[in-house]
Amino acid sequence: MRAIGGLWRWRNNPLCRTTDLVEAWLALVTLLLIVVAAPVIGSLVGAVAQDSLQRSVRAQHDSRQLVTATVTRKLDRAPLDPEPDTSVHDTRTRVRAAWTAPDGTRQHDTVLIPLKSPHPGDHFRLWTDLQGHMAARPLDSATATTHAVLAGFGAAMLAASAVEGGRRLLVWRMVRRRYARWDQAWDRAGPDWGKAGTGS
Known part of the structure; x- marks a missing residue:
């Protein structure tokens, strides 16, 4: 510049x-x-x-509902244990849970919840679509x-x-063209440059 x-x-x-x-x-x-x-x-x-x-x-807020689910059974935690070479520990627990869908149907599924020691009968909140299937939390504004x-x-x-x-590309091309012209001028003057009697 x-x-x-x-x-x-x-x-x-x-x-x-x-x-x-x-x-x-x-x-x-x-x-x-x-x-x-x-x-x-x-x-x-x-x-x-x-x-x-x-x-x-x-659209996501219109198509998803926050429902209350109930723990029916705690499941084995083994599949969620962290890899030995990572330092991240998952504090969520796998449970079998039941909830009522927005359309009134009863749903059951395996869920990851942020409770360390859940017991049957514990309640937690869960996002579902309008049919009651689990869904990701909707994007907030x-x-x-x-x-x-x-x-x-x-x-x-x-x-x-x-x-x-x-x-930069245009300047690079201009500089290359300038150097090419200089090379041509030197080629024309080069053989006689510095010799006595050549007018230089």
Whole structure:
């Protein structure tokens, strides 16, 4: 971005090449795109993501119910023991539980619950779909908003990176072309350079 400052200094300099001006203008346009376009893209992506995620939150809350389940039997904990090479200990317990579905049917299934020593008759809360089958906890509005903000921020960063990457690619191509021209000029002057009587 130093080329932007050089744009003003180079404007009337006889040593200024066309590529120097192009590089400076390219840097200025890149800066403007990063400062203006990237935040706009990020806010648009964030708004679209927020709308979609909030619709998903409403749909999940409409299609899932929190019911009270009752422990009918504690099951063997062995399959949930942590691996010997991990330090994570699962504090949940497998139980056989029963609950009444939102449609009034009685359901039974094996459930993981956060009770250390459950006994038959203990109650706990469980998310189910409208037919009474176990379901994941629905997404909450605050989490959806966080995901939307992160999506918008990521889109802005991606747009800024793409603009800067495009600038660097164009500058790299200009520099390669400049070096190729220098090589051609040296090839023309090279055989006679420094010899007496060649006008150098």
